[in-house]
Amino acid sequence: xxxxxxxxxxxxxxxxxxxxxxxxxxxxxxxxxxxxxxxxxxxxxxxxxxxxxxxxxxxxxxxxxxxxxxxxxxxxxxxxxxxxxxxxxxxxxxxxxxxxxxxxxxxxxxxxxxxxxxxxxxxxxxxxxxxxxxxxxxxxxxxxxxxxxxxxxxxxxxxxxxxxxxxxxxxxxxxxxxxxxxxxxxxxxxxxxxxxxxxxxxxxxxxxxxxxxxxxxxxxxxxxxxxxxxx
Numbered sequence: 001x002x003x004x005x006x007x008x009x010x011x012x013x014x015x016x017x018x019x020x021x022x023x024x025x026x027x028x029x030x031x032x033x034x035x036x037x038x039x040x041x042x043x044x045x046x047x048x049x050x051x052x053x054x055x056x057x058x059x060x061x062x063x064x065x066x067x068x069x070x071x072x073x074x075x076x077x078x079x080x081x082x083x084x085x086x087x088x089x090x091x092x093x094x095x096x097x098x099x100x101x102x103x104x105x106x107x108x109x110x111x112x113x114x115x116x117x118x119x120x121x122x123x124x125x126x127x128x129x130x131x132x133x134x135x136x137x138x139x140x141x142x143x144x145x146x147x148x149x150x151x152x153x154x155x156x157x158x159x160x161x162x163x164x165x166x167x168x169x170x171x172x173x174x175x176x177x178x179x180x181x182x183x184x185x186x187x188x189x190x191x192x193x194x195x196x197x198x199x200x201x202x203x204x205x206x207x208x209x210x211x212x213x214x215x216x217x218x219x220x221x222x223x224x225x226x227x228x229x230x231x
Contacts, residue, residue: 001054001055001056002053002055003051003052005049005050005051006048006051007047007049008045008047008048009046011044012040012041012043013038013039013040014041015038029154030149036153037154038153039153039154040153040155041093041155042093047088047090048087048090049088050086051084051086052084053083053084054081056081057082059078060074060079061078063078079172079183080169080170080171081169081170081171081172082170083167084165084166084168085165086163086166087163087165088164089161089162090119090121090158090161091119091120091121091158092158092201093155093157093158093159094120094155094157094158094159094202095155096111096156096204097109097111097204097206098111098143098150098206099205099206099207100143100207107149109143109144109148109149110152110154111141111143111150112142112144114140118157118158119157120132120133120137120158120212121158121161123160129210130199130213130214130215131202131212132160132202132214133202133211133212137212159201159202160201162198163196163198164196165192165194167193168188169187169188171185171186172186172230173185182230182231183231184227185227185229185230186226187226188224188225189225190221190223191219191222191223192219192221192222197217198218199216200214200217201214202214
């Protein structure tokens with residue numbers, strides 16, 4: 001058995017606006033006040049947990065159980081291995097916007113913000129929508145005055161987190177045709193094995209009717225079978 005676990009606690013801050021697709025620098029919103037754009041990096045993840053492990057099942061010749069078996073029966077019960085990878089990360093920062101170019105004709109303002117919460121990661125489900133914001137939270141965002149950049153940094157509030165468990169089951173068979181140590185390995189692999197719904201980031205425009213809502217998710221459970229020869 002082998003288990004490896006990693007935990008990361010971090011905070012990534014940048015002093016310039018970031019392009020969410022290419023992660024490069026954009027011009028300052030106000031060149032006379034560059035600290036206006038000091039914010040969380042779009043790559044920031046406060047907490048990350050990664051656990052992976054494998055377990056060779058103790059059955060068959062030379063193992064703790066059924067070790068007196070030979071021939072076909074031993075081939076059926078021996079050389080099984082199960083594996084797992086678990087990943088959890090808190091949500092990435094959201095680039096909330098007022099949706100209007102209030103500072104100048106090319107730069108959208110961020111909202112004014114008058115509350116203390118720092119994430120929109122709790123899932124609220126109804127018959128018609130999945131949302132990450134309550135009515136009270138929505139009321140904390142208001143439009144800045146014309147000519148104002150807004151008091152909320154470009155990225156200061158985290159979105160929904162991500163949790164995933166991949167599992168697999170391997171079985172090896174002796175395959176002496178090519179080489180005395182060659183093996184044929186059968187694999188059954190399941191990604192997002194629990195079929196957990198990991199929602200993508202919500203709508204970030206505070207003036208949109210769907211602000212805080214999100215219907216799309218990352219990939220559901222996917223299974224695959226594979227075989228390979230090792231030698």
